[in-house]
Amino acid sequence: MTAAPDDPVQTPPKTVLSGADVARVVDRMAHELLEKTAGASDVVLLGIPTRGATLARRLADRVRAFEGLVVPTGCLDTTLYRDDLRLKRPRPLEQTQIPPEGVDGALVVLVDDVLFSGRTVRAALDALADLGRPRAVQLAVLVDRGHRELPIRADYVGKNIPTSLRESVHVLLIEHDGRDGVELEVRR
Amino acid sequence: MNYLVRDVRPYGEGEPVDVRLVDGAIAEIGTGLSDGDSRVYAGGGAVLLPGLVDLHTHLREPGREDAETVETGTLAAALGGFTAVHAMANTDPVADTAGVVEQVWRLGQEAGHCDVAPVGAVTVGLRGEQMAELGTMADSAARVRVFSDDGTCVSDASLMRRALEYVKAFDGVIAQHAQEPRLTVGAQMNEGVVSSRLGLTGWPAVAEEAVIARDCLLAAHVGSRLHVCHVSTAGSVELIRWAKSKGWDVTAEVTPHHLVLTDDLAASYDPVFKVNPPLRTAADVAALRAGLADGTIDCVATDNAPHALEDKEAEWGAALPGMTGLETALGIVAETMVLPGRLTWRQVAERLSSTPARIGRLEGHGRPLAVGEPANLCLVDEAAPWTVDAATMATRSRNTPFAGRSLPVGVRATFLRGTPTVLDGAPA
Amino acid sequence: MSRHLLSAADLTREDALLVLDTAEEMALVEERTVKKLPTLRGRTVVNLFFEDSTRTRTSFELAAKRLSADVINFSAKGSSVSKGETLKDTALTLEAMGADAIVIRHAWSGAPVNLARWVHGSVVNAGDGTHEHPTQALLDAFTMRRRLGRVEGLKVTIVGDVLHSRVARSNVLLLSTLGADVTLVAPPTLLPVGVESWPAQVSYDLDAVLAKSDVVMMLRVQRERMGAAYFPSQREYARRYGLDVRRASALHDDAVVMHPGPMVRGMEIAPEVADGVRSTIVEQVRNGVSVRMAVLYLLLGGASPAIGGDA
Known part of the structure; x- marks a missing residue:
């Protein structure tokens, strides 16, 4: 296929959050978490790999820095619960690590980098149900970009970024990408 | 009907000539012969050979008419350029009595595509226990001269010795399927690197060679003729070369498939490549070609072994061994022996016609291309490559290992005692 | 294209490591209260066993069930197979019943290779003669x-x-x-x-x-x-x-x-x-379920298999 002359030219990614912004946002989310959960005493943080798991660890670090509280933290791979498995080749699985305390009776906060269609969160809720019975489940995301396809909303949002479906949101974290930030890119 | 076959080259040598066939014999050979009252067939410069003779064919009738009949098998033979085939004895009932061999012989006469010379079983029911009535079969209308338990080996040394001796009375020959049974229990393919990986029970070369060595010594001891069926290993070629160097009356055949296919084909587990004796290694193939070229191996015989679909569309171990070969034999010989310069067409005529006819004591076949000789002829188009298609062959079975292969030469016409059985590559 | 696990030689180093890594995650299911995943819901796995092997059959059965596949155990004994039905007929029958994968144990070496030529679904070799497992x-x-x-x-x-x-x-x-x-x-x-x-x-x-x-x-x-x-x-x-x-x-x-x-x-x-x-020895049995879950997931879990060889 040849490109039509009036096709938009690929634009360089636009920075939405800088590295310092990301740190501030995570700090704020940690504060909100402490506030909304009345001290986070029964909270278990479960990140959705890969960047959600890293964010969960960062939130836990911040809570510990603010209140000296160690929040049990783990990660939950949703691959085997996805509803789009049959659309592509089977993917390699990510790690699932449930803290030794388990999730029964806990307030589980799922953590992900970007909230989009809501399907990943749906898969995570199903996975969680097979692991135990939390007292309640909440959701924390660094970016909410809209376009939900399921009745799901986040309890903690780092930044709402209205997007078009032709845009991609890239969350960059030092542990994976060498730097922190959030960028917006127009897909061709 | 008399025929004038124009523009053919006897043995592929010299300038084209015309050949007139009258009353089943060659009446005239020359250039610019007049049509006279003969029907003219344009030979198109084809190689003219004596009609081919197969020492080793399974026609399956009586017993497995679903796989092949004398009618379909001999038509396949004619399309392959054959004017005579020896029909192996492992039918149901076994061809171990005058009654069965005469029935097969008569079916061949009725079909009329090529002569059928029945092979008699050496032992009753091919069971290797008691000698069959070899003399009665020899004296029957079928005039049996070749005796074989092919499919199984006459493994009892004493019985083999007696059979070799006994057939001397009527100039017969024992055609041995050389396979030491205790060394080949459950054997599925050549024993070697490939079988080790495929987990298929090995059929070692020594199981063939040990029997050939023994039989050569037995034949020498009692002064008899021995013919070795489907030689498949380099070691067998060496043993036969040694026996011939001693002056012993030992002859041997090789199949077309053993001249070209190797055991690595079994890796597909496709039973179309399952055959007995099994496909061997590339070194064996090279030794067989050399042996056929230098005359150690006397002739090519097809071991044409048609099998019904359900006997081949199965697991390797459950499938029956065997391959069809009549319609592809000459093409494979051309590909492996003639084109690379190992054999001339005159030598092909020896190895696929005159020598097998002599071993089988078959009268009227394998004769020279000369005036007064029987008009059993085969015309070969040298530059007529064709692609083997299992579905369109004359044989009732589909188990050719050469499906999809391009063969370099085709049979243009076949004449049996002056009457065409094949013209322009199709049944006449 | 139909893809299978017929021989260990079908697996590249990357394939093999992917199976082992996936099996590590599958092993965690053993430690959970609900020992089941929804991944292969609606898929049908047939255990086609021409040889008795309770241990291997049970392992594959459990693996498929842990992934929520429907499992049919088709043993040659007492079936039409012992009445002379060919492997090919059996294969076509099972495919007509909607088998997405056939796990085959057979006494003849190479039977899974033959089977793979006759069906569109995946074939997993669960031991063929003296060939492979x-x-x-x-x-x-x-x-x-x-x-x-x-x-x-x-x-x-x-x-x-x-x-x-x-x-x-x-x-x-x-x-x-x-x-x-x-x-x-x-x-x-x-x-x-x-x-x-x-x-x-x-x-x-x-x-x-x-x-x-x-x-x-x-x-x-x-x-x-x-x-x-x-x-x-x-x-x-x-x-x-x-x-x-x-x-x-x-x-x-x-x-x-x-x-x-x-x-x-x-x-x-x-x-x-x-x-x-x-x-x-006991671990091997337990690990067998996790590894077979991984193999079934990687062959059947997506639009096309992630591992294995062509027939």
């Missing part, structure tokens, strides 16, 4: 990695009836793909002609290789082999090739002893060794 090799490698932390560079000694062993063939192929150093030990009669072409060393002397081994895998030796003169007596076999207490004591501290089962205690392995701390 690729999921056994995968679970063995998985067990080694869990016990010893790696497969690459391990010195693995496989002892016993290599000639008739599909476990040995698959293990030699897979372990060499994964970079282990394999030595086969057997009486010469129980090694195939052509074994010198395998990616493995060969020895006739068990004592000479034991001290250097990280893993000793004992193969079952059927007593019937004596009748065919592969070795003179059970006593002599055990004396020369059995892993008894004395021999096991020559192993270094971390070395493990494996057996694919079923064992002939007292023949190839002493009961004290089979039940000892080095033994991984």
Whole structure:
């Protein structure tokens, strides 16, 4: 296929959050978490790999820095619960690590980098149900970009970024990408 | 009907000539012969050979008419350029009595595509226990001269010795399927690197060679003729070369498939490549070609072994061994022996016609291309490559290992005692 | 395109590591309250067993059920197969019933290869004649990695009836793909002609290789082999090739002893060794379910398989 002359030219990614912004946002989310959960005493943080798991660890670090509280933290791979498995080749699985305390009776906060269609969160809720019975489940995301396809909303949002479906949101974290930030890119 | 076959080259040598066939014999050979009252067939410069003779064919009738009949098998033979085939004895009932061999012989006469010379079983029911009535079969209308338990080996040394001796009375020959049974229990393919990986029970070369060595010594001891069926290993070629160097009356055949296919084909587990004796290694193939070229191996015989679909569309171990070969034999010989310069067409005529006819004591076949000789002829188009298609062959079975292969030469016409059985590559 | 697991040779190093890594995650399901995943919901897995093998069949059945697949056990006994129906007819019947995968155990080497030509779904070889048993090799490698932390560079000694062993063939192929150093030990009669072409060393002397081994895998030796003169007596076999207490004591501290089962205690392995701390025999059974879940997921979990060979 040849490109039509009036096709938009690929634009360089636009920075939405800088590295310092990301740190501030995570700090704020940690504060909100402490506030909304009345001290986070029964909270278990479960990140959705890969960047959600890293964010969960960062939130836990911040809570510990603010209140000296160690929040049990783990990660939950949703691959085997996805509803789009049959659309592509089977993917390699990510790690699932449930803290030794388990999730029964806990307030589980799922953590992900970007909230989009809501399907990943749906898969995570199903996975969680097979692991135990939390007292309640909440959701924390660094970016909410809209376009939900399921009745799901986040309890903690780092930044709402209205997007078009032709845009991609890239969350960059030092542990994976060498730097922190959030960028917006127009897909061709 | 008399025929004038124009523009053919006897043995592929010299300038084209015309050949007139009258009353089943060659009446005239020359250039610019007049049509006279003969029907003219344009030979198109084809190689003219004596009609081919197969020492080793399974026609399956009586017993497995679903796989092949004398009618379909001999038509396949004619399309392959054959004017005579020896029909192996492992039918149901076994061809171990005058009654069965005469029935097969008569079916061949009725079909009329090529002569059928029945092979008699050496032992009753091919069971290797008691000698069959070899003399009665020899004296029957079928005039049996070749005796074989092919499919199984006459493994009892004493019985083999007696059979070799006994057939001397009527100039017969024992055609041995050389396979030491205790060394080949459950054997599925050549024993070697490939079988080790495929987990298929090995059929070692020594199981063939040990029997050939023994039989050569037995034949020498009692002064008899021995013919070795489907030689498949380099070691067998060496043993036969040694026996011939001693002056012993030992002859041997090789199949077309053993001249070209190797055991690595079994890796597909496709039973179309399952055959007995099994496909061997590339070194064996090279030794067989050399042996056929230098005359150690006397002739090519097809071991044409048609099998019904359900006997081949199965697991390797459950499938029956065997391959069809009549319609592809000459093409494979051309590909492996003639084109690379190992054999001339005159030598092909020896190895696929005159020598097998002599071993089988078959009268009227394998004769020279000369005036007064029987008009059993085969015309070969040298530059007529064709692609083997299992579905369109004359044989009732589909188990050719050469499906999809391009063969370099085709049979243009076949004449049996002056009457065409094949013209322009199709049944006449 | 139809994709299958017919031979350990179908797996590249990356494929094999993907199976092992996936199996690690699958193993976690064993520790959960709900030991089930929804991944293969609506898929049908047929266990087509022409040979009795309760252990392997149960393992595949459990693996498929843990992934929520529908499972049909089709055993050759008492079915139309014993009435002369061909493998091909059976295959077409099962496919017409909607089998997405056929797990086949068959007495003839190569039968899964034949089957794969006749069906569109995936075929998993669960042991064919004396050819291969690729999921056994995968679970063995998985067990080694869990016990010893790696497969690459391990010195693995496989002892016993290599000639008739599909476990040995698959293990030699897979372990060499994964970079282990394999030595086969057997009486010469129980090694195939052509074994010198395998990616493995060969020895006739068990004592000479034991001290250097990280893993000793004992193969079952059927007593019937004596009748065919592969070795003179059970006593002599055990004396020369059995892993008894004395021999096991020559192993270094971390070395493990494996057996694919079923064992002939007292023949190839002493009961004290089979039940000892080095033994991984029970783990192998448990790991078998995780590895087979991984294989089924990677073959059936997506639009097209992530591993395996073409037919």
